[in-house]
Amino acid sequence: xxxxxxxxxxxxxxxxxxxxxxxxxxxxxxxxxxxxxxxxxxxxxxxxxxxxxxxxxxxxxxxxxxxxxxxxxxxxxxxxxxxxxxxxxxxxxxxxxxxxxxxxxxxxxxxxxxxxxxxxxxxxxxxxxxxxxxxxxxxxxxxxxxxxxxxxxxxxxxxxxxxxxxxxxxxxxxxxxxxxxxxxxxxxxxxxxxxxxxxxxxxxxxxxxxxxxxxxxxxxxxxxxxxxxxxxxxxxxxxxxxxxxxxxxxxxxxxxxxxxxxxxxxxxxxxxxxxxxxxxx
Amino acid sequence: xxxxxxxxxxxxxxxxxxxxxxxxxxxxxxxxxxxxxxxxxxxxxxxxxxxxxxxxxxxxxxxxxxxxxxxxxxxxxxxxxxxxxxxxxxxxxxxxxxxxxxxxxxxxxxxxxxxxxxxxxxxxxxxxxxxxxxxxxxxxxxxxxxxxxxxxxxxxxxxxxxxxxxxxxxxxxxxxxxxxxxxxxxxxxxxxxxxxxxxxxxxxxxxxxxxxxxxxxxxxxxxxxxxxxxxxxxxxxxxxxxxxxxxxxxxxxxxxxxxxxxxxxxxxxxxxxxxxxxxxxxxxxxxxxxxxxxxxxxxxxxxxxxxxxxxxxxxxxxxxxxxxxxxxxxxxxxxxxxxxxxxxxxxxxxxxxxxxxxx
Numbered sequence: 001x002x003x004x005x006x007x008x009x010x011x012x013x014x015x016x017x018x019x020x021x022x023x024x025x026x027x028x029x030x031x032x033x034x035x036x037x038x039x040x041x042x043x044x045x046x047x048x049x050x051x052x053x054x055x056x057x058x059x060x061x062x063x064x065x066x067x068x069x070x071x072x073x074x075x076x077x078x079x080x081x082x083x084x085x086x087x088x089x090x091x092x093x094x095x096x097x098x099x100x101x102x103x104x105x106x107x108x109x110x111x112x113x114x115x116x117x118x119x120x121x122x123x124x125x126x127x128x129x130x131x132x133x134x135x136x137x138x139x140x141x142x143x144x145x146x147x148x149x150x151x152x153x154x155x156x157x158x159x160x161x162x163x164x165x166x167x168x169x170x171x172x173x174x175x176x177x178x179x180x181x182x183x184x185x186x187x188x189x190x191x192x193x194x195x196x197x198x199x200x201x202x203x204x205x206x207x208x209x210x211x212x213x214x215x216x217x218x219x220x221x222x223x224x225x226x227x228x229x230x231x232x233x234x235x236x237x238x239x240x241x242x243x244x245x246x247x248x249x250x251x252x253x254x255x256x257x258x259x260x261x262x263x264x265x266x267x268x269x270x271x272x273x274x275x276x277x278x279x280x281x
Numbered sequence: 282x283x284x285x286x287x288x289x290x291x292x293x294x295x296x297x298x299x300x301x302x303x304x305x306x307x308x309x310x311x312x313x314x315x316x317x318x319x320x321x322x323x324x325x326x327x328x329x330x331x332x333x334x335x336x337x338x339x340x341x342x343x344x345x346x347x348x349x350x351x352x353x354x355x356x357x358x359x360x361x362x363x364x365x366x367x368x369x370x371x372x373x374x375x376x377x378x379x380x381x382x383x384x385x386x387x388x389x390x391x392x393x394x395x396x397x398x399x400x401x402x403x404x405x406x407x408x409x410x411x412x413x414x415x416x417x418x419x420x421x422x423x424x425x426x427x428x429x430x431x432x433x434x435x436x437x438x439x440x441x442x443x444x445x446x447x448x449x450x451x452x453x454x455x456x457x458x459x460x461x462x463x464x465x466x467x468x469x470x471x472x473x474x475x476x477x478x479x480x481x482x483x484x485x486x487x488x489x490x491x492x493x494x495x496x497x498x499x500x501x502x503x504x505x506x507x508x509x510x511x512x513x514x515x516x517x518x519x520x521x522x523x524x525x526x527x528x529x530x531x532x533x534x535x536x537x538x539x540x541x542x543x544x545x546x547x548x549x550x551x552x553x554x555x556x557x558x559x560x561x562x563x564x565x566x567x568x569x570x571x572x573x574x575x576x577x578x579x580x581x582x583x584x585x586x587x588x589x590x591x592x593x594x595x596x597x598x599x600x601x602x603x604x605x606x607x608x609x610x611x612x613x614x615x616x617x618x619x620x621x622x623x624x625x626x627x628x629x630x631x632x633x634x635x636x637x638x639x640x
Contacts, residue, residue, distance in 0.1 A: 183383075186347060186348075188371075190370050278386075280429060
């Protein structure tokens with residue numbers, strides 16, 4: 001048993017950390033969202049005007065919808081890449097498993113920024129990909145949509161978040177007792193039926209966790225659109241960034257942030273509920 | 282042209298009445314030879330037990346029959362069809378796994394229906410057969426439960442129903458009772474045996490528990506280091522063990538190491554008339570084959586010896602004595618319970634009960 005004083009002492013630093021760097025900023029953000037800017041000064045005039053702007057100006061709704069579309073595309077494509085990869089590693093890689101696992105993880109050690117710039121070099125008008133396409137005479141001039149488009153943003157974010165999707169799915173697959181797979185085959189199910197009836201249902205918690213990672217992280221991303229998104233690939237976080245920066249409208253930026261926060265928390269909550277529903281212990 | 286010639290994977294069984302034929306099967310995992318040249322027949326309707334210590338290869342042999350492993354050499358045939366070339370899901374064999382391997386995301390009913398659903402059996406037939414299987418193992422009232430809500434014994438029954446509902450030609454059981462406590466084990470043993478008689482399905486049962494093997498089996502195949510030591514009925518293997526290993530593994534015994542010379546066996550201070558070629562010899566003498574000489578007149582063909590009682594272990598109807606025949610030679614003697622004994626006594630045994638075994 002630990003004494004009360006000891007428990008207080010060890011819980012104080014994390015509580016202070018969370019309080020100072022998480023709860024306080026959120027409180028400030030929440031307060032700002034009800035204030036206003038007048039003559040370049042933030043005034044503490046409590047109102048719901050910012051939220052009204054958020055819903056009445058089509059540009060914000062449009063960017064938010066685009067952001068969700070991009071996040072959904074990233075989620076779908078990283079699931080389509082991450083799930084088969086995790087399945088292969090867990091069930092069929094044999095002796096190569098450790099090596100392949102490391103290969104999936106290694107990109108996480110490389111800075112996001114570096115990877116983003118790498119894509120810029122690959123996708124650009126003078127880039128590697130366009131050069132290659134022209135060399136093959138498949139195209140005669142640079143393909144424009146490759147860079148500065150929602151497509152580029154989805155591509156970069158998929159590249160960056162696929163390991164995050166892979167990891168929880170891989171963990172879930174590794175936790176499936178192998179005798180269950182044998183039992184399924186024993187009862188007459190081939191590989192496909194065994195996958196659909198046993199492996200897939202038992203990996204759903206991992207799949208949900210991975211999908212949530214990809215969606216939530218993409219939803220708040222501002223670097224990828226900044227690097228490769230262009231005007232057509234702008235996402236909601238870029239809008240927030242500009243409102244807090246050049247546009248100097250902190251209250252509106254805070255209102256949008258609160259909106260994103262509510263959306264994100266609801267998603268996490270929903271995902272957790274679903275994961276519980278699909279876990280059998 | 283008959284069908285056997287048209288398809289080399291079909292032929293009548295080499296041994297009439299054999300359902301499963303294991304022909305010269307060997308299995309290696311890397312450099313480790315787990316099974317060496319195993320040949321074994323199982324008759325239709327038979328309850329055959331693969332008995333052995335852990336690492337003897339018994340589970341590997343079962344997995345070869347189920348199709349989870351491929352033999353390195355040899356063939357396995359079932360009912361005139363080559364089995365070892367088929368994937369597990371095309372074999373008319375079902376397995377009861379050691380830890381049951383019930384699907385945690387499916388209810389008891391869905392678990393039992395799994396095999397039929399996978400084979401696209403009609404809904405009405407499926408529900409009828411599932412109901413019947415659940416009734417057979419007395420689990421109808423748990424049909425909607427998840428496996429995690431069931432006790433070990435109940436999970437065991439569901440695993441059994443899930444396998445039997447497919448009407449396999451051969452049921453494989455991989456130490457199915459090892460996770461149960463002693464009482465439940467006895468009860469499940471009796472239910473298993475009753476079920477096997479009732480259904481007439483051939484059972485291939487794996488266990489390391491010789492008592493369980495003796496109680497349940499029509500025949501026991503004793504495995505030692507990946508090779509078959511002896512295959513015989515429980516009574517035969519107990520009464521006539523071929524090797525010292527078998528004699529010790531199946532029941533308790535006294536192993537007497539000595540020699541045969543001039544028509545007599547000499548093992549330490551024990552001597553008795555014995556035929557056979559002269560030379561070193563090992564005999565197995567069961568504790569219950571020895572009695573106190575005072576318990577009755579010694580008929581011809583018996584050997585007598587005097588020994589001092591060193592230990593006495595009471596076990597209800599009988600008691601086990603540890604006696605010293607002199608020179609540190611200890612023998613175990615099982616007699617019916619008769620109260621405390623001490624000092625020297627005269628013991629007898631029928632010389633035919635001293636079974637000569639190989640090393």
